[in-house]
Amino acid sequence: MLVDTSGPRRSLLAGHHLTDGGLEWASRLVQAAAEAAGLPSTVASTPPARTAWPVELSVSGQPLLLVDIDIDGVDDSWLDRLELRAARLWRDMTREAELFEPRPWLGALCVSHDLEPQPDAVERLARLVAARVLDSACAVVVDQAGERVGSPRHELSLEAFQTALLGRCIYLSTVRV
Secondary structure, eight states, rough: OOOOOOOHHHHHHHHHGGGGHHHHHHHHHHHHHHHHHOOOOOEEEEEOOOOSOEEEEETTTTEEEEEEESSSSOOOHHHHHHHHHHHHHHHHHHHHOTTTOOOOEEEEEEEEEEEEEOOHHHHHHHHHHTTTTTEEEEEEEETTTTTTTSSSGGGGGGGHHHHHHHHHHHHHHSSSS
């Protein structure tokens, strides 16, 4: 199965992620991965809050994919909230999870316009993935004038994020949830 990023890229270039802080765009990205994997699920999106994940995919009422999105570029305050939210989730999971209960997959999407995100912030986002605080992250720069969508690092590209997301959905569709 190949990951086709042309639809999300066209949507980014058209500015669809700007209307509601990216919630609808991110929700469609998650929903498309679930549908491609044949995963019977529901996707909910809520405005970002300090404790809630803006995009949540649930199977049988259990949240299994949680994604945060920031359309203002990668900055330290967003990264602080993201890291704290993920740490709290992992703490709660280790305390309360049932034996062999699938843990939620955590992802982060960051969209910048025309300007490259700060290298330190991009490095920090990559470290959160490397440390397994997050399962995957995406940092993209949208250049609408040049009609390009790029990433400062390959491992934080839209393709890498969609591949990880689809992989998790395929896994979830094969296990009993």
